[in-house]
Amino acid sequence: MKMVDIKDLTFKYTSAEDGLEKFAVNGVSLEVEKGEFLVVLGHNGSGKSTIAKHINALLLPTTGKVIVAGMDTSDPKNLWNIRSKAGMVFQNPDNQFVGATVEDDVAFGLENKGLPYKEMVSRVQEALSFVGMMDFKDREPARLSGGQKQRVAIAGIIAMRPSILILDEATSMLDPEGRQELIQYIEDKAIRKEYGMTVLSITHDLDEVAMSNRVLVLKQGKVESISSPRELFSRGSELVDLGLDIPFSALLTQKLKNQGLIDCEGYLTEKELVEQLWEYLSKM
Numbered sequence: 001m002k003m004v005d006i007k008d009l010t011f012k013y014t015s016a017e018d019g020l021e022k023f024a025v026n027g028v029s030l031e032v033e034k035g036e037f038l039v040v041l042g043h044n045g046s047g048k049s050t051i052a053k054h055i056n057a058l059l060l061p062t063t064g065k066v067i068v069a070g071m072d073t074s075d076p077k078n079l080w081n082i083r084s085k086a087g088m089v090f091q092n093p094d095n096q097f098v099g100a101t102v103e104d105d106v107a108f109g110l111e112n113k114g115l116p117y118k119e120m121v122s123r124v125q126e127a128l129s130f131v132g133m134m135d136f137k138d139r140e141p142a143r144l145s146g147g148q149k150q151r152v153a154i155a156g157i158i159a160m161r162p163s164i165l166i167l168d169e170a171t172s173m174l175d176p177e178g179r180q181e182l183i184q185y186i187e188d189k190a191i192r193k194e195y196g197m198t199v200l201s202i203t204h205d206l207d208e209v210a211m212s213n214r215v216l217v218l219k220q221g222k223v224e225s226i227s228s229p230r231e232l233f234s235r236g237s238e239l240v241d242l243g244l245d246i247p248f249s250a251l252l253t254q255k256l257k258n259q260g261l262i263d264c265e266g267y268l269t270e271k272e273l274v275e276q277l278w279e280y281l282s283k284m
């Protein structure tokens with residue numbers, strides 16, 4: 001089942017500098033299946049956030065179509081349902097708080113949906129426990145650190161259990177352990193397996209890229225490539241031109257190949273690299 005179906009999406013905006021219309025996104029087509037974990041990469045200004053905001057119906061196409069869970073975003077009658085289906089966490093958590101306490105903030109969306117009190121309490125506790133913020137439930141959001149605020153913002157969306165979870169650089173303020181916990185939760189636990197959420201993450205974190213199903217790379221508002229993580233990482237030094245880092249395992253693989261210590265084609269994951277080295281050492 002397609003959760004997102006974007007057909008030839010074009011979006012123009014008026015530049016504040018010269019008053020001219022410019023393309024933020026130009027001719028993008030994309031399909032995202034139910035339960036998929038899609039990562040979106042690209043330079044600043046490549047159109048990543050613009051596409052995310054179209055999926056959440058915060059922006060409407062200049063031309064083209066965006067269909068979310070079978071609903072056309074250009075139809076005003078669909079906006080409430082689409083925004084209930086597509087939950088979005090932004091990069092700056094300070095723009096997302098509405099509650100006087102952490103617990104109130106996570107509960108806000110559930111109250112608006114009219115959930116029964118017991119279910120609301122259960123969801124709030126579950127979401128806060130996941131992000132490690134249960135001990136801060138009575139704290140004022142303004143008194144939290146940047147990383148803690150982002151954890152609460154993520155909890156607020158997870159508690160709503162949308163069909164699509166959109167993370168717009170949402171892990172950038174988390175420490176490495178917090179990012180890894182979130183990625184594992186997306187991959188192994190409730191977000192995809194129990195809740196059946198589709199995940200779209202705008203990120204520069206290579207661990208997220210490696211664990212995704214597919215990677216969309218944007219360049220100047222157009223699709224540069226759509227591939228598996230393995231295919232993307234196999235491009236080696238081309239990644240630098242796309243504004244991306246080369247994974248450590250890819251760099252190490254190339255150096256070991258140059259030394260004749262391993263013999264392989266393409267990209268190796270860390271696990272595969274260890275297996276290759278073990279095979280080489282066992283022959284010594």
